[in-house]
Amino acid sequence: MRTRVSYPAEVKMKAVEMRLAGAPVKEVMEQLNIRNDTQLKTWLRWYKNGEFHRFEQPVGKQYSYRKGPEYRDETAKLQAEIRYLKQQIEVLKKYKELERKWYRKK
Structure with missing residues (x-):
C-alpha cells in the first residue's frame, strides 16, 4: 500500500488550470506527477464549488473535530x-x- 502524497497548493491550482485550458488528464498527470486521476477530479470539483481554502489544507482531516474550516x-x-x-x-x-x-x- 502506498503512502499518501501531499501536493502543494500551487501544483493543485496548476493542474486545475491545465484541465480548464483543455489539456488531457493523462498529460496533466504526467507533467505534474499526480498519481491518481480521481484526485484531479476532486480538485476540479473544489474549484467549481469555490472551495479554494481546501487547496491549502493538509492530507487527511480537513480540520479539527468540532471546528470549522479556516x-x-x-x-x-x-x-x-x-x-x-x-x-x-x-x-x-x-x-x-x-x-x-x-x-x-x-
Missing part, C-alpha cells in the same frame, strides 16, 4: 455561511412540498 478572510466565511443557509432553505422547500402531497392523499 477561512482566509471574513468575506470567505460569510460566503460559506450563505451557501449553508441556502441549502437549508432548499431542504425546507422540498419538505414543504412533500408535506403538501401527504395531506392531499388523506
